[in-house]
Amino acid sequence: MTRPVVAEVRDLRVHFPVRHGRQRLVARAVDGVDLAVHEGEIVALVGESGCGKTTIARTIMRLVEASSGSVSVGGADITHARGAALRRRRRDFQMIFQDPFESLPVNATAIDVVSEGLAIHRGDLDPAARREVALAALEMCGLTPAAAIAERRIFQLSGGQRQRVAIAAALALEPRLLVADEPVSMLDVSLRAGVIRVLLDMRERLGVAILFITHDLALAGVFADRVAVLYLGQVVEQGRAAEVIGTPRHPYTRALVEVMPKADGGRRAARTLLTGEPPNATATTPGCRFAPRCPLYRQLGQPERCRTEQPPLRAATPEHAVACHFPDLEVSPTLKENTT
Ligand SMILES: Nc1ncnc2c1ncn2[C@@H]1O[C@H](COP(=O)(O)OP(=O)(O)OP(=O)(O)O)[C@@H](O)[C@H]1O
Ligand SMILES: [Mg+2]
Numbered sequence: 001m002t003r004p005v006v007a008e009v010r011d012l013r014v015h016f017p018v019r020h021g022r023q024r025l026v027a028r029a030v031d032g033v034d035l036a037v038h039e040g041e042i043v044a045l046v047g048e049s050g051c052g053k054t055t056i057a058r059t060i061m062r063l064v065e066a067s068s069g070s071v072s073v074g075g076a077d078i079t080h081a082r083g084a085a086l087r088r089r090r091r092d093f094q095m096i097f098q099d100p101f102e103s104l105p106v107n108a109t110a111i112d113v114v115s116e117g118l119a120i121h122r123g124d125l126d127p128a129a130r131r132e133v134a135l136a137a138l139e140m141c142g143l144t145p146a147a148a149i150a151e152r153r154i155f156q157l158s159g160g161q162r163q164r165v166a167i168a169a170a171l172a173l174e175p176r177l178l179v180a181d182e183p184v185s186m187l188d189v190s191l192r193a194g195v196i197r198v199l200l201d202m203r204e205r206l207g208v209a210i211l212f213i214t215h216d217l218a219l220a221g222v223f224a225d226r227v228a229v230l231y232l233g234q235v236v237e238q239g240r241a242a243e244v245i246g247t248p249r250h251p252y253t254r255a256l257v258e259v260m261p262k263a264d265g266g267r268r269a270a271r272t273l274l275t276g277e278p279p280n281a282t283a284t285t286p287g288c289r290f291a292p293r294c295p296l297y298r299q300l301g302q303p304e305r306c307r308t309e310q311p312p313l314r315a316a317t318p319e320h321a322v323a324c325h326f327p328d329l330e331v332s333p334t335l336k337e338n339t340t
Pocket of ligand 2: 053054055181
């Protein structure tokens with residue numbers, strides 16, 4: 001990938017103090033993540049609930065402070081940017097959220113929502129020009145006829161329309177990066193494809209880069225250019241979307257892929273069972289974080305290496321990296337749940 005980097009995090013750590021009864025613990029929400037999003041690229045962040053996806057996104061947006069590591073844009077470090085430098089970023093980086101009901105003011109009209117950011121960031125536009133830009137953004141997001149939809153209030157719109165208004169508000173500012181945190185997971189299945197198509201269309205037309213957070217591996221596989229799989233605040237596998245989802249190399253990704261519904265409705269292969277403790281961001285181990293749940297770890301007789309040494313993210317192919325001491329080893333069928 002030779003296109004310019006739009007946003008990059010290096011060795012990013014975000015630790016939160018948490019209380020557990022009387023104990024004071026540290027939740028390692030993000031624990032040493034390297035990630036870059038290039039111009040016009042769609043990168044998907046996937047992984048179970050609590051693995052740090054939203055925290056990474058919010059740190060890039062500068063809504064959360066990094067504990068250590070850096071966030072940079074085109075080589076410029078913005079980890080601790082303030083004032084004008086941060087305001088600039090607030091325009092260049094836009095975020096849309098899971099629940100368009102919660103994230104948008106329900107009584108505002110669609111055009112109010114889109115105009116608000118323009119009023120802040122585009123002082124060069126007079127009200128008539130602002131209205132024109134806002135209408136064009138609504139139209140681009142498939143909200144037609146835009147002049148009619150513009151006057152509707154958010155509560156009068158469907159979930160899919162609401163999410164399109166949120167996208168229009170973000171894109172009216174011509175951002176370089178759109179961070180989309182589970183943007184379709186609250187929508188009816190029938191509306192999802194439409195919203196995804198709008199995002200793809202925006203990438204085509206505006207060259208906007210998208211950091212796309214999702215639980216849906218199948219969607220990540222077809223929609224994203226690259227995928228990063230997170231486990232407890234760390235990237236365990238990363239690479240071209242088709243490769244990571246098509247030929248996963250980490251036992252965690254493999255287990256996630258095995259539970260994916262088959263598009264053709266065909267018979268599913270036996271699934272790997274993820275047993276052991278549920279992931280806990282406050283637990284500490286010098287070794288691999290996935291080991292307590294890893295079927296390979298059990299199969300191989302709990303190798304010391306997995307217990308004591310954190311596997312680094314290593315390139316398996318030029319476009320595919322994996323953090324496992326024993327990548328590609330097959331899990332024995334006896335450790336799988338038979339679903340047939
Ligand atoms: N402000 C906070 N204070 C304390 N802990 C936090 C805070 N924000 C997040 N965490 C913890 O950090 C970890 C990662 O949370 P995060 O919301 O980033 O996960 P996620 O991958 O987005 O999950 P989900 O798929 O459920 O949205 C979790 O253990 C969470 O409880
Ligand atoms: Mg989240």
